[in-house]
Amino acid sequence: MNKNNNKNTSELILDTAQAIVQQFGFNGFSYSHIAEKVGIRNASIHYYFPNKEDLGEALISRYLRSFLVYVDQVDADTSNNVEKLRKFILLYNGPVQEYCTCLSVTLSADLATLSGKVQAGLSKFFTANLAWLERVMEEGKREGQLKFEGTAEVEAHHFLASLQGAQLLSRSFHDTSKFEQITSSLMSALVK
Amino acid sequence: MNKNNNKNTSELILDTAQAIVQQFGFNGFSYSHIAEKVGIRNASIHYYFPNKEDLGEALISRYLRSFLVYVDQVDADTSNNVEKLRKFILLYNGPVQEYCTCLSVTLSADLATLSGKVQAGLSKFFTANLAWLERVMEEGKREGQLKFEGTAEVEAHHFLASLQGAQLLSRSFHDTSKFEQITSSLMSALVK
DNA sequence: GACATACTACCTACTAAAAGGTAGAATAAC
């Protein structure tokens, strides 16, 4: 096989693994589950990702990269900070529609069973999220689009926490409207 | 052993199981882990809880019962609704201090791997939480202690979601102050 | 262009450990 196919298989494994992890948790999946879905043998996954830790690292670092690509695009397309927050919410709304949680929430819940590197990757992901949100909060307040008491840092934390919890509640009740209700209330408190 | 001891062993198993689940997730623990901590043999756990599903059901139903006891006490001790919310936050702050998440958040993340009965138990737990919060929000607004736009129902959802996310963020950063910052901002928005 | 070499992308077949769970004996309580 050529390099192109190589990349496809590796990405296919990651796509599949991510979907399974988001649905069943990091301790709720096995190499067999992935192999079956991808249509390869167990050992072939070990060829690309020697052990589960490697796979975990690949998942979270890829997740961070795609997040950065997304928010860069949002920054490029959008000037209004209210609109930016709405697009951030859209990102967290994706998993809700499939009745699962985003990778970061899933890994966060399974934190104690993750290797140090995966934990560090998760921290980096949240740090990137909070940094972006904080900047949007800051600018939005300065430009009079957003209203909140306290610092932009705390508001960013509160915002992210609400989305995470909204995902959990939506899924537990198998009701996507819960996510929308919570995020609506979150936004209306910020723009009123 | 007598009935008293029986209860002790059973409760000891549940206590231990709950602590392990809250730290490692529902798919991150085994009967061996519990047995080792409790100081009994693997098979003895099966005597009380024939399978993992039974154990899960016992955990979540006990969790609901102890929640109801707690909020009943809060209602009996406290008339001010701001104070009631603070005591609710205290309940969710407990696991944060031990760098884990509460049972409901943990189970919520592992939802897809739980039996229908455990899922139903989790739903009941959240429903009880939201019902109590909604009543406090409603009363607090009526009595002029709490201020928020929108319905008490949505505000209750938002409040609970924020606490859940705050637990996840606190743990991921291994920083209990994050929980306090988020809940402070949550409260100050409600009482301003 | 032919041939040797090395690499890529998988495979089959295996291992050791751990998982959840059961049967039935031993012990303890009353």
Next chain:
DNA sequence: GTTATTCTACCTTTTAGTAGGTAGTATGTC
């Protein structure tokens, strides 16, 4: 003596991971 509790000793399945092989592709050398 009966019943409740806990044990030893097992079973089956699944787990992550390894060893070694193979077909095809690329590359280098003459």
